[in-house]
Structure formats: C-alpha cells, structure tokens
Amino acid sequence: xxxxxxxxxxxxxxxxxxxxxxxxxxxxxxxxxxxxxxxxxxxxxxxxxxxxxxxxxxxxxxxxxxxxxxxxxxxxxxxxxxxxxxxxxxxxxxxxxxxxxxxxxxxxxxxxxxxxxxxxxxxxxxxxxxxxxxxxxxxxxxxxxxxxxxxxxxxxxxxxxxxxxxxxxxxxxxxxxxxxxxxxxxxxxxxxxxxxxxxxxxxxxxxxxxxxxxxxxxxxxxxxxxxxxxxxxxxxxxxxxxxxxxxxxxxxxxxxxxxxxxxxxxxxxxxxxxxxxxxxxxxxxxxxxxxxxxxxxxxxxxxxxxxxxxxxxxxxxxxxxxxxxxxxxxxxxxxxxxxxxxxxxxxxxxxxxxxxxxxxxxxxxxxxxxxxxxxxxxxxxxxxxxxxxxxxxxxxxxxxxxxxxxxxxxxxxxxxxxxxxxxxxxxxxxxxxxxxxxxxxxxxxxxxxxxxxxxxxxxxxxxxxxxxxxxxxxxxxxxxxxxxxxxxxxxxxxxxxxxxxxxxxxxxxxxxxxxxxxxxxxxxxxxxxxxxxxxxxxxxxxxxxxxxxxxxxxxxxxxxxxxxxxxxxxxxxxx
Ligand SMILES: [Zn+2]
Ligand SMILES: [Zn+2]
Numbered sequence: 001x002x003x004x005x006x007x008x009x010x011x012x013x014x015x016x017x018x019x020x021x022x023x024x025x026x027x028x029x030x031x032x033x034x035x036x037x038x039x040x041x042x043x044x045x046x047x048x049x050x051x052x053x054x055x056x057x058x059x060x061x062x063x064x065x066x067x068x069x070x071x072x073x074x075x076x077x078x079x080x081x082x083x084x085x086x087x088x089x090x091x092x093x094x095x096x097x098x099x100x101x102x103x104x105x106x107x108x109x110x111x112x113x114x115x116x117x118x119x120x121x122x123x124x125x126x127x128x129x130x131x132x133x134x135x136x137x138x139x140x141x142x143x144x145x146x147x148x149x150x151x152x153x154x155x156x157x158x159x160x161x162x163x164x165x166x167x168x169x170x171x172x173x174x175x176x177x178x179x180x181x182x183x184x185x186x187x188x189x190x191x192x193x194x195x196x197x198x199x200x201x202x203x204x205x206x207x208x209x210x211x212x213x214x215x216x217x218x219x220x221x222x223x224x225x226x227x228x229x230x231x232x233x234x235x236x237x238x239x240x241x242x243x244x245x246x247x248x249x250x251x252x253x254x255x256x257x258x259x260x261x262x263x264x265x266x267x268x269x270x271x272x273x274x275x276x277x278x279x280x281x282x283x284x285x286x287x288x289x290x291x292x293x294x295x296x297x298x299x300x301x302x303x304x305x306x307x308x309x310x311x312x313x314x315x316x317x318x319x320x321x322x323x324x325x326x327x328x329x330x331x332x333x334x335x336x337x338x339x340x341x342x343x344x345x346x347x348x349x350x351x352x353x354x355x356x357x358x359x360x361x362x363x364x365x366x367x368x369x370x371x372x373x374x375x376x377x378x379x380x381x382x383x384x385x386x387x388x389x390x391x392x393x394x395x396x397x398x399x400x401x402x403x404x405x406x407x408x409x410x411x412x413x414x415x416x417x418x419x420x421x422x423x424x425x426x427x428x429x430x431x432x433x434x435x436x437x438x439x440x441x442x443x444x445x446x447x448x449x450x451x452x453x454x455x456x457x458x459x460x461x462x463x464x465x466x467x468x469x470x471x472x473x474x475x476x477x478x479x480x481x482x483x484x485x486x487x488x489x490x491x492x493x494x495x496x497x498x499x500x501x502x503x504x505x506x507x508x509x510x511x512x513x514x515x516x517x518x519x520x521x522x523x524x525x526x527x528x529x530x531x532x533x534x535x536x537x538x539x540x541x542x543x544x545x546x547x548x549x550x551x552x553x554x555x556x557x558x559x560x561x562x563x564x565x566x567x568x569x570x571x572x573x574x575x
Contacts, residue, residue, distance in 0.1 A: 002044050002348055006072050007037040009081060010065075012103035016084055019092060019110055031060035036069075044073050044348055044355070076353045076533040091117025099147030099477045100140065108135070121148065150477060156197060158240050159475060160542050161505040163189055163196035170201055170218070170242060177214050179207035182252070186259035190313045192545035194508050195475055198241035200259045208246035215244045251283045254296035258282035264318035265311075272306050272322065280306075314548040319516070331551045336544045338554040340562060341370035342537060344414065344437055344468065344500065344528030349394050350375035350384045352532045356394070356401055356409070362534035364407040369563040372412035372435050373398060377424035379416045380441055386413075388429055395432065408563055410434035410573065414468055419443055421457025423464065430463035434573050437500065437528075439468030440481070448482035455483060456491040465570055466526050467492060469502040469509040477506070485514060489521040498558055498569070501527045501550075503543025504536070515550025524569070525557050 010033035014026035035058050036043055046054050047070055055066035068078045085093050095106040095118065109115040112133060113124050121144070124130050130141040167185040174183040180203055184190070187200030205211050208230045216224050216232050225233040230246045247255045258266060259282070273280035279288050284296030285305055295301045300310050308325040312333055315321040324330050345359055346352030352359075356373055363371040375394065376385040386394065395411045402409055412435040416424035423430065423438060430436050438458045446454070458464055470488065471480035492499060499518050502509045507530070510518060515525070527543040529536055547557060554560040558569050567573045 002073060002353055003036050003039050003042065005351075005353075006043060006069055007033040009072060009078055010036070010068075013078070013081055013084065015103045015107035016081075016088060019107055020084070020087060028060070028062075028065070032065045035060045042348070043069060044353070047073050048355070073353060074533075075535050089116060091119070094118050094151075095121060098144060098151050099474070100143040101147065105136075108133070118148070147477070150479065157195035157476060158197075158238075159195060159505045160192065160508075160545075161539065162238070163199060163240065164192075166220075166236065166238075166240060166242070167199050167201065170199065170215070170244070173214065173218060174201065174203050174211060174244065177205070177207075177211050179210060180205045181249070184256070186256055187261065190260050191262065191316060192314055192542075192549060194511060194546070196240075198243065201242065201244045202252070202256055202259060203244060203246050204249055204252050205246050211244065211246050249297060250293065251296050253298040253300070253302055254280070254284045255282045257299050257302055260313055260316065262317055265316040265321070268318050268322050269306070272308070276306060278305070312548065314545060315551065317512075317549075331553050333548045334544060334552050334554045334557055334560065336541045338557070338560040339368075339527065339540055339544060341368045341372075341559045342529050342531070342540065343372040343410070343412065343435055343466065343526050343559060344374050344502070345371065345531040345537065346375050346414075347373060349373075349386055349390060350380065354533050356397060357404075358534050359531070359537070360401065360405050360407055360409055362537050364405060366537060366540075368407055370408040370410060370566065372410035374412035374414040374435070374437050376441075377413055377415040379418065379424045385416070385424075388425065391425070391429065392432075408575075412436065414439050415464075416441055417454060417458040419446075419454065421454040423458060423461055427461075427463055430461075431572070433463075435465050435570055436463050437466040437468040438464040440472055444472055444478070444481045446481065448484060451481050452484040452487050455488050459488070459491045459495050459497050462495075463572075464497060466498045466500050466528075468500045468528075469507050469530070470499060471509050471511075471514065473509055473511075474506050475508060480509075485517060489518050489523060492518075493521040493523050497523075498526050499523050501525050501543050501547050501557075503527055503529045503539050503541075503546070505539060505542045508542065508546045510546075510550070512546060512549035515547060515552060519551065519556065525552060526559050527557055528559075 010029045014029035017026045052066045052070060055061055055069055056063060068080060072078050085096060092110060095101050096103055113129055115121050115124055125141060125145050130136050130144060131138045167189045171183045171185060174180055183201060183203040185199060186202050188196050189199055203211055212227060212232045216227050216234055220237045221234045222237045223235050225235060233243045235241050270280045273285060277288050278294060279286045285294045285302055286292060287294055295305045303310050309328055309330055311321050311325050342363060347354055347356050347359055378385045378387050398409050398411050411433045413433055414437045417438045417440050418424055471483065473480035499510060527547055529539045531537045567575060
C-alpha cells in the first residue's frame with residue numbers, strides 16, 4: 001500500500017513549508033496526510049477505480065492535493081515537493097541531501113537547535129548537541145556526521161540521470177541554432193562516468209556568436225561564468241556547470257577526442273602519436289616535422305591514422321584499451337538495443353508505486369520479451385516486505401495476468417540475505433519462484449569477513465540465481481559495505497550464480513572496475529533496473545553503459561538472451 005508513503009511525503013512537505021514560514025498550507029497537508037494514513041483502502045486502488053474525482057471525495061483532499069497524489073501513484077514523485085525544496089534557504093535545503101537527515105529531522109534540527117546550514121550542523125555535531133537531542137542520540141549523530149562527510153566529497157558531482165537529460169536538452173537547443181551543423185556532449189557525460197562534475201558540449205558552426213547567445217540565455221541558466229567568442233561557461237539553476245565550445249569542422253574530431261578524455265587516455269594517445277612522428281592536440285593531428293595537418297575531422301580518422309581501431313568513449317580510461325585496439329582485440333560492447341528483459345522490479349505489493357499490470361504494460365511497450373516481478377521479502381518491513389501468504393497471492397495474480405500479455409512475466413523475489421547468510425524465505429517457497437535475487441539490505445556497517453561470509457553462504461543456496469546490487473553503495477550517499485569481492489565472485493562462479501549490474505543511477509552496482517574483476521572469474525551478469533515505477537524501467541540505459549565501461553559484450557549479459565534460452569540459465573524456468 002502506498003498510503004503510508006504518500007502520507008509521509010505530505011508530512012515532509014508540511015515540514016518544509018513550515019520552515020519556509022508558509023501560513024495555512026502545512027495544516028492542509030497534515031490533514032490530508034492523516035486522512036491517507038488512516039484509510040482502510042489502498043489509495044492507489046481508489047485512484048485506479050475513480051480517478052481524481054474519487055480522491056477528492058476523501059476528507060481534507062481538494063483538487064490540488066488529489067493531483068499530487070495521482071502524480072505520486074503514477075511516477076513515484078511529487079514535482080512540487082522538488083520545487084518547494086528549491087525555495088528553502090539553500091543552506092537548509094542542503095541538510096536534506098545528507099544521508100539520514102530527511103525533512104522531518106531537518107525540521108527538528110532547525111526548530112530545536114536553530115540549524116540553518118551545513119556549517120551550523122557541523123558546529124552542533126562538534127558540540128555534541130545532536131546526540132543530546134530527543135529522538136536523535138549518539139548513533140544518529142555519528143551517522144549524520146558520516147553522511148555529511150560523504151556529501152562533502154561528492155557535493156559537486158551529479159548523478160547520470162540528472163546530468164544526461166540536461167546535456168541532451170542543451171544539445172537539442174543548440175542544434176536548432178541557425179548555422180549549427182553538429183552538436184554533442186563530450187567529457188565524462190559521453191563516457192557515462194558514474195557521476196558528472198560538469199557538462200562539456202561541442203558544436204560545429206560558422207556563426208559561433210549566435211550559439212553563445214542562445215546558450216547563455218537558456219531559461220535554466222542561473223549565472224554566466226564566461227561568455228566568449230567561441231566558448232562560454234554557465235552555472236545552471238540546479239548547480240551544474242555547463243561549458244560550450246564551438247570549433248571548426250576540420251578540428252571537430254580532435255576537439256571531441258581531447259574534451260572527451262579521460263586525461264590518462266589522452267596522454268597515452270599523444271605518446272603514440274609522437275612515436276609515429278605526429279603531434280596530437282585539440283586542433284588536430286599534425287606532422288611533427290612539417291607541422292602539416294594530417295587528420296582531425298572525426299575521431300575514427302584520428303585513431304586510424306595512429307594505427308588503432310576506434311575506441312568507444314566508455315573504454316577510454318587507459319585500462320588497456322589502447323593496446324587492445326592496436327591488436328584488434330577490443331570487445332564488441334553490449335548495446336541498449338541488445339536488452340530483451342528486466343529481472344528486478346517492485347510493485348505496490350512491496351515498496352513499488354504501481355501494479356503488476358502497469359509494470360508489464362510498460363515493459364511490453366519497451367519491446368521486452370520477458371520480465372520478473374521481484375518484490376521484497378518479509379523481513380523488509382520498512383519496504384512493505386511480503387509475508388508468504390501475500391507472495392503466494394502475487395504468484396497467482398501473475399498467472400492470471402499472464403493471459404493478457406505477450407511479454408512473459410516471471411515470478412520472482414528480491415529475497416533478503418539475513419545476517420547469518422540465510423535467506424528470508426524457506427526453500428520450499430523459493431522453489432516455487434522462477435527466479436530469486438538475493439540482496440543485502442541491513443547491517444551495512446558489518447566487518448568485512450562477516451559480510452563476505454554472509455554473502456558467500458547465501459550464494460551456496462541452490463535457489464538463489466542472482467546476487468542483487470552486490471556492494472550496497474548509493475553514489476555520493478552511502479559507501480559500499482566492506483566485502484571481499486574476490487571471494488564473493490569466486491563463490492558465485494563455483495555455484496553458477498549471476499551478478500547483477502543494478503542500473504539505477506543512484507546505485508550503478510556493480511561499478512565498472514568491479515565488473516572487470518567479476519568478468520575475470522568468468523561470471524555472467526544481469527542488468528536490472530530495480531524499477532519502483534513503470535517510468536523507472538527506462539533507467540536500463542544507465543546500466544548498459546556501465547556494463548560497457550566494464551568491457552561487457554552482449555554474450556556476458558543474460559538478459560540479452562532470447563526467452564527460449566533462459567531455461568539454460570535459470571534452472572526453475574520452464575516455458
Ligand atoms: Zn534491493
Ligand atoms: Zn530492489
């Protein structure tokens with residue numbers, strides 16, 4: 001049921017509005033929250049049956065609040081919530097970004113300790129004030145301090161799903177400027193690095209001034225750092241820096257290569273150029289003796305002149321891609337279009353926001369051949385984990401729904417790996433499921449050997465098929481837990497288990513280097529979205545590009561297989 005979550009969102013909105021000194025609205029939101037909290041029926045059902053009108057029949061829920069409820073049911077987000085956050089004094093809004101400080105706690109810190117900024121928060125921690133606060137305590141203070149540290153480290157970096165859509169938007173704006181022949185992102189965005197420091201965009205145009213004018217006056221520009229003839233830099237309203245350079249046709253490939261990086265790749269490439277009697281710069285490839293232009297229109301041309309096969313941007317980290325290219329040993333990287341299904345997603349049976357039917361409708365629309373519904377197991381009480389009876393009910397609902405769909409819907413579970421390595425459902429239940437994903441959701445601060453044993457014990461269970469988000473990290477928010485991945489991969493490989501690449505941009509777990517390591521153990525991977533709404537099924541591309549950064553080919557990834565081949569991999573799947 002979504003009731004509790006939506007109520008929490010409204011309480012949080014009320015808290016924030018109160019911090020903003022907004023008058024009567026917080027009362028209205030709290031009233032609505034109480035109504036929803038105390039509803040006996042599932043609010044998503046009420047909405048599904050009667051639409052906005054049915055929501056407005058509930059006490060304390062008017063048109064505006066009904067709309068917000070519908071937004072949450074459909075997308076898992078309330079846009080206004082994001083907007084009012086932006087209205088908070090920036091110091092206070094930043095508190096909300098800290099792991100273990102939500103709006104509720106931020107409001108208490110603000111009210112009781114007059115904390116208005118990160119600086120105030122640090123001071124309060126140093127004076128041990130938070131530990132003494134009602135409902136907080138020593139442990140909370142320590143966790144807030146840890147969250148703060150992590151935030152500071154990653155504070156200027158953006159997740160891929162924040163950066164990539166903006167880069168695409170800027171590119172499409174620039175492409176419409178008269179005289180622009182081409183525009184595209186370079187930098188870490190083009191390499192799909194797991195987090196992005198700033199956007200670098202390149203364009204070809206014979207009227208650069210026009211490009212600069214359009215770029216610096218886009219509605220989402222906050223301030224201009226530099227506005228030159230062929231290069232401008234701005235800070236966008238969300239805090240992300242974006243740079244645009246206009247270059248000539250002859251230099252475009254060289255500039256693209258230079259600004260795509262990474263630096264180590266570029267340095268190594270320049271060294272190769274020198275060995276071959278050339279000089280490579282952002283302006284092109286030149287003969288070292290005569291200074292004559294040799295190449296630079298396209299990257300393909302550059303690599304070719306240097307005796308290399310084209311190297312995909314995701315590989316450019318100086319991790320052996322140059323020597324592999326020289327020997328024609330580059331991997332044939334997996335592509336988003338290779339994906340035929342998604343094995344990890346949640347519905348409102350646990351903490352997802354949608355129904356099985358809507359998830360299947362979307363997955364089918366994506367052109368998938370198969371999908372698995374993998375809600376949380378019983379122990380995940382705070383994620384509405386499912387008791388066995390509800391799981392059984394879900395299995396039968398899937399069987400009924402299947403008749404309506406072309407896409408094959410597998411029954412599955414994201415079953416908790418408990419502290420001792422046992423699984424949260426007994427074998428006779430797991431046996432009934434097509435697929436089981438084992439995940440760690442607790443005890444993140446355990447010692448390395450304890451966590452390693454816990455995961456390896458779970459991998460010895462014959463009913464586990466996939467190890468979910470194997471390191472438990474949340475980018476910029478929560479460090480991975482301490483675990484000996486070599487031991488985990490070795491155990492997984494001996495037991496024929498599949499390793500997940502969780503595609504959620506906040507996770508991207510496994511990350512690139514660990515994918516490379518896992519591949520050495522001969523492991524197979526599943527790229528899953530872990531979607532909690534139909535919309536989030538679209539996050540798949542972030543996982544695929546992360547897999548590409550880990551040198552994976554389609555044959556390494558089980559969800560590129562046609563449906564008919566799955567029984568070879570998943571022992572309980574029968575078609
Ligand atoms: Zn999980
Ligand atoms: Zn999940």
